[in-house]
Amino acid sequence: MRTLIAGAGDVGRFIAERLSQRGEVIILDNDEHALARAEEQLDALTLLGDATHRAVLRRAEVHRADVFVAVTRDDATNLAAAALAESLGADRTIARVDDPGFYDVESGIERKVLGADALVCASRLLGAELLRRIIETEARFVASFAGGEVQVAGVEVHDRSPLIGQPAASLRDKEGGMAFGVIRNGVLEAVAEIHAVEVGDILLSAGETKRVGRATWQINGLKPGRIVVVGGGQNGRQLAADLAELEFDVRLVDTERSVCERLARDLPRVSILHGDGTQLSFLQSERIEAAQAFVSVTRNDEINLMASLMARQLGVPAAFALAHRSGYAGVYDELGISGTTSSHEVLGRAVDWLLPGRRIVARHRVPGTNYEAAEFRLTGLIGERASLRARDLPVSVDSHRLGIVRGGDLVRDGAETFRRGDHVLIVGPSESLGRFETALDRLARERRG
Amino acid sequence: MNLAVVAATTARILMLVATMMLAPLGFAIWDGQARTIAAYAAALVTTMLCSLVLGQLGKHAPKTLHRKDALGSVALTWLCLGLFGGLPFVVEGSILNPAAAIFEAVSGFTTTGATVVSDIDNLSRATNFWRCQMHWIGGMGVVVLFVAVFPQLGVGAKHLFKSEVPGPITEGLRPRIKQTAVALWWIYGGLTALETLLLVLAGMPLFDAICHAMSTLGTGGFSSKGASIGAYQNPVVDWIVAVFMLIAGVNFGLYYGLIRGRWRDLVRNYELRFYLAVNVAVILIIGFLIMPTHANQPLESLRAASFQTLAVTTTTGFMTEDFDTYPDVARYLLFLCMFMGGCAGSTAGGIKASRVFVLLRLAASEVRTLLRPHDVTTIRLGTSTVPRAVAYAILVFVVTYFLIFAVVSACLVVMGLDLLTAMSATVACLSSVGPGLAGVGPTQNFMFIPEAGQLLLSFCMIAGRLEIFALLAVFSPECWRR
Structure with a gap:
């Protein structure tokens, strides 16, 4: 498989590393420093040039590419590059478009738009992944499928569950039944066969992330608690909106007053806080310790790390952080952060x-x-x-x-x-x-x- | 540097080198020369044993090969090449002095072509073949060959490749470095086969044709004849060899592009145009200067001037006549050409045409800045610009090159060599030309140089072949930290 990747940043390099094990990879970028890093790390060909220039794409022999992936930081560049690549003969084109407003669908992957075979939205995929991590705090396991958009969760029934004594099929929402199976004594049973749910049963649900989240909280009759999100960028905004939809008490923190005002206008169900998520006095004054989970998703890895560490120190049971640079995840784990994710991870999987x-x-x-x-x-x-x-x-x-x-x-x-x-x-x-x-x-x- | 990784990698490369020794061994068996058979069998067995020992040392080495490990592997490989490559000469008795044998082997693998053998015509066929085969393997690079034939090494292969083929501005030919190495070896092998065929058609015996083709494409200079190409007294042979020397001095990536139909790359390549312009100018000047000694025959002068100039600018070092007898201006021009060498991405040595070209543009840019301080200038090469970092790296390379030139030639002068011999011997080894001027001229050899001088020049040859920094890096303490 011959893959042409536009963008030699963290995401481009991460995808290139995965795909270079499956075939030939060529990376295009107009930043020579990014290309030099790619050259150092990967067994791939690097080409200096703008991916929206036809001459550059022709030089990269785009017509021979089985896959063209545009993952620069700029949505418009990615769209234009993917459309050009498609017109020049690339077999399959994928473009990263981070602005959720561009999408017609609710998910982070949309097929067949503007000549691209698929568009992938980092903020939505990150939102889904972080939500999965939060669901994981209440579940025995949550496994990701469909490039991170579909989850399969197993939740153990506790003694306070409203489902005890009820048929497993009674776990429903407006779209229908949410459980597809029950593991009882290590054996998987069909939902229809479980007429009375017992303590210790593991109820399996599957579907789109928010739906699985709703099921997880319903199984044990839990009330969605408070979640603090630091960083009002696209990722924070998406996650806050998803959590608010699940009726969590969401506190979204940003240091920029103007950003906060815009967020307050756009996210009426979210409490917007203007402050510094790494400042102890601010976190204490906002009673951060009462939060069920803390998520830091700013653009800065160091801020995410420090904010999450402080949240842990103040007693928040679960703190998650966005790690932009590959290789940071292991360090975060060592320091006691509950979990990390990154754009390159979720986009690579998609x-x-x-x-x-x-x-x-x-x-x-x-x-x-x-x-x-x-x-x-x-x-x-x-x-x-x-x-x-x-x-x-x-x-x-x-x-x-x-x-x-x-x-x-x-x-x-x-x-x-x-x-x-x-x-x-x-x-x-x-x-x-x-x-x-x-x-x-x-x-x-x-x-x- | 992880020594286990270095040992494991070098072990595999040495096994490849041992396999290469089967060819001269075959010639020795064919000719039934017992001592020659013993020499090549001993070299083969010793190389294999060393490979096995190193393999044992690196048995539990991690699979990942980092840049430092690659540099260490390449440096250790090149050190071993001198030792094992020179072993058959000592056992056979063709070169008795071990330092001289190492010099000859290093000269072979680095494609320098400087020899310590005075009676080449009486060398065994096996030894003549081995000398030219060393050129051929070293020309494209033994590590590049290893990358081409060994199963996927991932990005480690890239580090190995770049340690042996550093180059000022390198562009990969194919997405994977292994594919690039394979493509280069196919082109290299194909051109060697083509030259062999043409030389045979021109009347050269098959064995000689193979030896000279290997030597030409590797831009080496070893010949199976004492009088080099001049021994054949055949103008057609001269022109064939001259053309192939020129071909070997050009970036092999351009041939790959040509095969893929990108002939415009060849026409537009700034380095090639500069390189050809320099060659044409030097050939015309020397041709004009040597006309009186060639019976005022323009074609004869042109042939001699073309051959000698290309032998020097491509750093091959063949000869059809002794250019040390040319007028001083011609000798000086050839001396200057020894510094430049061929194009980047070719098998030729020297500073490389692209570096010289960038330096000239840099000098012009500095002059312009001096006159118009507010001008923002870039160094343009065709449609692209040279980043400041690359220009700086080129500048540092050239300064280091001349620093080594100054130190080594000073050492040779201290050892008793005259000034011109010392300077030309140093540049001939550093740029892998082979013959120099005066005491190390085309009709002389390097045997008279003291052992210490031969080892120093061997270091120069390896430094020049690996473009200095890859070798110097191994001497840095930082490289040895795990």
């Missing part, structure tokens, strides 16, 4: 997800069991002539089909016909998933004839 590859996209073990949740590509199974329905898949009796991964969502209808680009999410014993993979390969061979 790009990986969008590209063709092995049949199993991602797999995660359900802790304490021999079950795994896995997302499968349906390469070779969906053609123009032959249609395939979800219920026709050769899923063994001990496994459960969670749904079709389509865009950033999970479609649960078994009668639904697969479309190009769809994946399927299955949970079951590890050996059954192995058999399922083999069965899909065999089916693909048969369909090829």
Whole structure:
């Protein structure tokens, strides 16, 4: 696979490193220092030039590229570069567009816009990832699929849960049932078979991140608490909006008065605080210790680190930080920060997800069991002539089909016909998933004839 | 530097070098010369044993190869090349003095072509082949060959490649460094095969043609004849070798572009144009100056001037006649050309045409700034500009180059060499030209130089081949910190 990456920043280099293991990588940038760093770290070709110049793209032989990924810091540059690359013959184009206002959909990945095969939104993907981390504080596990947009969570039922004695299917929201399975005594049972939920059961839910978050809090009848977010940039704003939608008491902190005023206007359900998230007196005066979680998402790694450390010291049970520079995550862990994420991590995962590859996209073990949740590509199974329905898949009796991964969502209808680009999410014993993979390969061979 | 990683990497490279020794061993067996067979068998076994020992030392080495490890591996490899490459000469008895044998091997691998052998015509076929094969391997680079044939090393391979092929402004040919190395070796091998074929068609015996083709493409200069190319007295051979010397002195990346249909790159390349302009100018001046000694025959003068000039500017060092007998102006011009060498990305040595060109532009820019202090100037090369950092690096390289030149030639003078011999011997080794002027002229050799001087010049040859800093870095304490 030949990949052309526009942008040699942290994100570009991170994606290049992952993709250079799968094929040839060429990195384009008009910043020679960024290129020098890429040259030093990667076995990839570097080219100095503007990715929105046709001559530069031709010099990079864009017509031979299987994938073109534009991940500079500028949305307009990325869009223009992806559109140009597509017009010059790149097979598949992906552009990073961080402004959520550009999107027609709620998710962080949108397909087929302005000539680009897919647009990826770092702030939304980061929002989803940070939300996943917050959900994790109340769950046994939360595993990410669909490039970070779909989560599978397992929540242990406590003795105060309103679901005790109720059928598992009663865990619902306005869109329908939220549970898809219950692990009781280490065995996965279908929701329909659990007529009375017991203490110690693990309820599994799957779907878009916010929905899984809502289910997690509902299972044990918890009231969403206070969450402090430091940094009123695009990432902070997105996360605050997501959390507010889940009815958390969100406090968004920024040092710039004008930014705070704009945030107050745009996010009416969020408390906007003007102050310095690294100042002890400010944090104390805002009773930071009462927060359930603390998230620092400023542009500055050092501020994120210091703010999170102070929050931990003041007694906040979980503090998360954005780490822009790769390699910082390990240091944060050492210092006792509950978790980190970064633009390059979430964008890298999204790009990986969008590209063709092995049949199993991602797999995660359900802790304490021999079950795994896995997302499968349906390469070779969906053609123009032959249609395939979800219920026709050769899923063994001990496994459960969670749904079709389509865009950033999970479609649960078994009668639904697969479309190009769809994946399927299955949970079951590890050996059954192995058999399922083999069965899909065999089916693909048969369909090829 | 992680010594285990360095040992493991060098072990693998040495195994490759040992494999290369099978070729001269084959010639020795073919010719049935017992002592020569023993010499090459001993060298092969010793190299393999050393490789195995180093392999054991690096058995538990981590897989990641950092820049420091790459520099260490390349430096250790080049040190070993001198030792193991020179071993057959001593065992065979063709060069008895170990320091001289190391000098000959280093001269071979660095494609210098300076020799300590006075009676080349009586060397065994195996030894003549080995001398030219060393040029060929060293020309494109043994580490580059290793990167080309060894399974993926990731970014470590890139560090290895860049340690052996530093260059002022390097551009990769293919996205992966392994692909680049493979492409370069294919082009290099193809050109060698083409020259061999043409030389055979021109009447040169096949063995000689192979040896001279390897020597030409590596811009080495070792010949299987004492009188070098002049021994054939064949104008067609002269022109073929001259053209291929020129080809070897040009950036091989341009040939890759040519194969891919990017012939415009060749036409627009500022370095190539500058390099050709310098060569044409020097050839015309020397041709004019030597006309009286060539019976006033313009074509004969042009042939001699072209061959000798290209032999020096491409740092090959072949000869068809003794250029040390030319008029002083011609000798001085050739002496100056020894400093410049060929193009970056070629197998030629020297400061490199691109560096000289950038320096000239830098000087012009400084003069302009002096006259118009508010002018903001950039150093333009065609459509691109040279970043200040690159210009600074070039400046530092040239200063260091001349510093080494000054120190080493001073040492040689102290050892008893005359001024011109000392200076030309130093530049001939540092730029990997081979023959110099006066005592080390084209018809002389380096045998008379004291052992210490030979070892010092061997250091110069390796420093020149690795473009100085890659070798100097290994002497820095920082490089040895883990």
